[in-house]
Amino acid sequence: MKSTFIDSPTMQNRPVLETPNGEKKVLLHSCCAPCAGEVMEAMVASGLELTIFFYNPNIHPKKEYEIRKNENIRYAEQLGIPFVDADYDVQDWFARAKGMEREPERGVRCTMCFDMRFARTALHAYENGFSLYTSSLGISRWKNMEQINDCGTRMAEAYEGVKYWTYNWRKEGGGARMYEIAKREEFYQQEYCGCIYSLRDTNEWREKNGREKIVIGEKFYEEKIV
Numbered sequence: 001m002k003s004t005f006i007d008s009p010t011m012q013n014r015p016v017l018e019t020p021n022g023e024k025k026v027l028l029h030s031c032c033a034p035c036a037g038e039v040m041e042a043m044v045a046s047g048l049e050l051t052i053f054f055y056n057p058n059i060h061p062k063k064e065y066e067i068r069k070n071e072n073i074r075y076a077e078q079l080g081i082p083f084v085d086a087d088y089d090v091q092d093w094f095a096r097a098k099g100m101e102r103e104p105e106r107g108v109r110c111t112m113c114f115d116m117r118f119a120r121t122a123l124h125a126y127e128n129g130f131s132l133y134t135s136s137l138g139i140s141r142w143k144n145m146e147q148i149n150d151c152g153t154r155m156a157e158a159y160e161g162v163k164y165w166t167y168n169w170r171k172e173g174g175g176a177r178m179y180e181i182a183k184r185e186e187f188y189q190q191e192y193c194g195c196i197y198s199l200r201d202t203n204e205w206r207e208k209n210g211r212e213k214i215v216i217g218e219k220f221y222e223e224k225i226v
């Protein structure tokens, strides 16, 4: 029988999280189920009351966006976590990305992309009584955590009483547990960051290295049967 998160090894010996000012309620900006899985479990295990805010108009195409979102909803329902499904205002994202189409990952286009997503998350936090918000984005080793923390902190500054939690979700085994959870839950495995330009760049790299192009909706994490 497939294990559940409660009796799984990922729930054993976890560090107890301490929020910056002892906050019990946290708004979690989630980018996808594989990144958010560990963050969600870590907060549940520490008795934090979290709500997921899914706002990712960067994800392209819509089919990929829906798959990523629905995988996250599936796991939120499993853990009994409220899920806020925010807008897919993709035209606004493209307008902001104008002129940055050829920027590399972790560059200025990504700063714009994080700022846009965090500005909306911080606003939701402010309007809905959350004094603390954070994001699953920083858990990925492909991301620059400093860049993400800087964007999250700056976007919180516009809202009095709202703070961005700069916790390093990779530490104390978080990075490894992220993959264990993704395999146990057989999450959809996205193969590029999210936007049309990251899809293009990943495919260009694959072509140069003799690999097949990405096929949307095909790949899922698997738990190895031993």
Ligand code: SF4
Pocket: 058, 059, 105, 106, 109, 110, 111, 113, 114, 193, 194, 195, 196, 197, 198
């Ligand atoms: S590469 Fe990722 S973070 Fe950067 S702009 Fe594209 S979707 Fe956003």
